[in-house]
Amino acid sequence: AQSVAQPEDQVNVAEGNPLTVKCTYSVSGNPYLFWYVQYPNRGLQFLLKYITGDNLVKGSYGFEAEFNKSQTSFHLKKPSALVSDSALYFCAVRGYNNNDMRFGAGTRLTVKP
């Protein structure tokens, strides 16, 4: 079965600095990879996904993610962090013909002014 690891429980960055939230995955065959964000007392909101094609995927709110097949990674990035980016971020993976979307444990991003 597919799985996702988010090695950092917490990431702290200063406003204006670049941010990276790490994700590695395990799946049989080609992966479908997703990033979601969760604000307090809210459901998860979709940010971006990688299905096929260009390894650099651009999404909502200036976020992007880079798919690296050799390292089985899909790190989330943003060139310049905002205080409003502070939230819980989840990486998720699905395999081809597999409907179960598996989520990582989440990484709490804190952006300080």
Place this chain on the structure above:
Amino acid sequence: EAGVAQSPRYKIIEKRQSVAFWCNPISGHATLYWYQQILGQGPKLLIQFQNNGVVDDSQLPKDRFSAERLKGVDSTLKIQPAKLEDSAVYLCASSFDPGHSTGELFFGEGSRLTVL
């Protein structure tokens, strides 16, 4: 476009009582999911419906949890009897993908259950 609707938002019950959560997915979305999110963890799939049929319920504790989607639209998740470890947020999600795995999920705001 209306989002995924869930109710109630919050529920507090005593252990061994029962509780039911309701979900109305985005119109036209064939696939509906119930996830359990325990504090500090990622969401865990409980059950997935494609229209009114069950696709995956392998992680649903069937001795106490049940779910239905009778007309292929809204869905109900029931817990009876509840245990302390059922305290969690129950997230409903829907997606359009007609049999493919590429579609993102759209989540409701969740129903937070506290079992005392």
